Amino acid sequence: MKRILSLILALVLLGSGFVFASGIPNHKAELVIGSAADINNLDPQGQSDQINNIVLKLTHQTLVFFTNEATFEPSLATSWEFRDDTHVVFHLVKNAKFSDGSPLTADDVKFTIDMAMKSYVANSLTGLISTSVIDPYTIEMKTTSYNNEFVQTFASVSFAILSKKAYASGMKQPYLVGSGPYKFDKWVQGEYVRVVKNPNYWGTNPGVSDAIVFKPIIEDSSRVIALQTGEIDVCINPPINELPFLQKDKNITVFERPGSRLFYFAFNVAKAPWNNQKLRQAVACAIDRKSVLEVAVSGKGTPQKTILNRGLWGFYDEMPGFNYDVARAKKLMAEAGYPNGGIRTSLLIANSSPYTGIAQVIQANLKAIGITVDIQTVDDATLKATSKSGTQELYLWRWNEDSMVDFVYRDLFYSGSGSNYHHYSDKKADALIDMVATEKDKAKRLQAGIDLQKYLVEACPQVPLYIANLVIAYNKNLKGEYLFGGGNHDWKNAYIAK
């Protein structure tokens, strides 16, 4: 009997040794992720959709890496220093390789950044003038002025380092060559993208799953069922109304945490009557954010007053702001010159969830203070074009940012900025935005950020409604996931444990 027990024990130890000898836990070979959007372009500098970004995070690397706590850390750049206000030097890792086995050097970094400066993403390279190679592993960037978030810029997938050699070779899709732990295996457009482990990966963290497959399943219910049948292991953006079914399924985990996607109601402040600040404030007081949140996402989110995405550096939501108060709204209406209401306006919304529900609540809310709202439903492309042209009056939109505050302040509120659909222009706000971007004294910078948020809430070019929670459903055996509140998840260490 003792002999048998010893034999069993030896076998068990041998087995566990086999599993952990390589440091890789026992896992299902393929991790299948069901996405809610189609993967349509995998050129880091030519795409802007989140799902493309998520795939590219596995195959490509950036100079620095954003964590899911709005901080950043070294990646291809081991360190960096400001030589002066306008010169930043990055020191690169010396053993990095692309998936084709060729070394990644400063030449590739210069090639990538130079190409980006001529591409659609150039506007994100705040103030960059030129890039020069100091030696194969050192690169210097020259900027017009100092910017606190300049280094973080290079954490964006748009600036993932591309292979100069691959572009020079004349290959068909040179942008698919990256230095990440996975490399592209197959991309069948409209069906799936499959990435496999990169045998030339240089880092210490080569991922676990042998392959990761992204399957676009656009229809929400179909995606949920595919998770329940085990055809996919992760269901991105499960519909809120299906969560109770998933929560009852013992094989599935429904994960929820505060997110960073801010939904807001906004004015075109360049157009009468919405150039009247008191009137905007009256509207802000008339909107019942709790009802909006309930109707939009069954309460899965957090109402907020400030314009900054929750979780970002300097987030401040303690200002008095404009809470739901119909009596105050009516008083502000009178101060604005509209004691009896009598305004008829139009609200432009996208024809997708959750905008219709939000618009209906707001329509009812504003009726109580004498504002009649006509809802105009259009697709995203039309909404953006109309709002940019400035012909809209009111609109509903969202902003998703989980890393850089300048991408919120400057993009949405700076005079003449590309996505300032409010058409808001204010010298004081511009000065505060510049101060947050350039002030080196941390305390002063933080105060400038708080002052800016208070100022913008009071100016009221938009009424922040709520931050939606991140909700995701997956196989209960999923391990190693690295989730971001805004949805830019990192799956490189994810696997299904066996």
Place this chain on the structure above:
Amino acid sequence: MFRYILKRLLLMIPVILVTSLVIYFAMSLTGGDPAIYLAPENASDAQIQQIRVDLGLTESFPIRYLKYMAGMFRGNMGTSYVTKRDVFNTFMTRLPNTLQLAGASVLIATLIAIPLGIYTAIHQNTWKDTAGMIFALFGVSMPNFWLGLMLIILFSLKLGWLPSGGKTGLLSLVLPAMTVGLGLAALITRTTRSSMLDVIREDYIRTARAKGCSEKRVIRKHAMGNALIPIITVIGMQLSNVLTGSVLAETVFSWPGIGRLIFDSISKRDTPMVTGSIILCSVLMVAINLLVDVIYAFFDPRIKAQFMRKV
């Protein structure tokens, strides 16, 4: 016959010209600027303008259209704004999927509908006829996406027999084809029934019966042949519809077909992809209609004789 086919093929040229003009014009009328869609959220006005220049959107509508058509007649259908892939190649990679779905759906529909239509016609005004017509009414009334989801819940989630979506092999074709096919079957059943009812009241059918033909022979030999023309017409029309209009089924089952490609491209204002795909779909529809006409001749000697006279 050959001249007739050639004539029909030549007719494709005006069809292509008119279709392309209408689609190009419609896409330019819709709100939404492709450059704004393609640009990052924080792009400056100058960058957006540069994208417009790169895409040739700053030129006037007639110039853009003429350039597009000139390219097309040289065999270049353009490059997608969004994916940067060749329009023709993208369409051709999706076409086999759509042909599979359309073929399987029409096959399922025909296998159900023709026997059922004949059966209900020869049992007119009995409970069997009523049951058949209730099925047809059910099939016509059911929304595709609802039926699709119900089939997924039953066959994938509850029974675990079939995959819920994607294109993973022959089994993955079953549910989308059933979803589209059941809807078509309803329509073809009704057409078959009414066509058969018209035919079996004809004098020559009465004569065949009077001469002692068995009922099976009367139906198969004398009635079916004559009743088939409207049925083939409906099947041909439905095949054309399925080829271009299975967006809902393709979406529910994540089937990578043409319908979804066009739908996605419209929402992204991908004009070259939309225009190219619709022109190719028009060519496909003309080809199917031509095929249907040729099949008429095969089944009906009177039509064949007309073709012969034309030749």
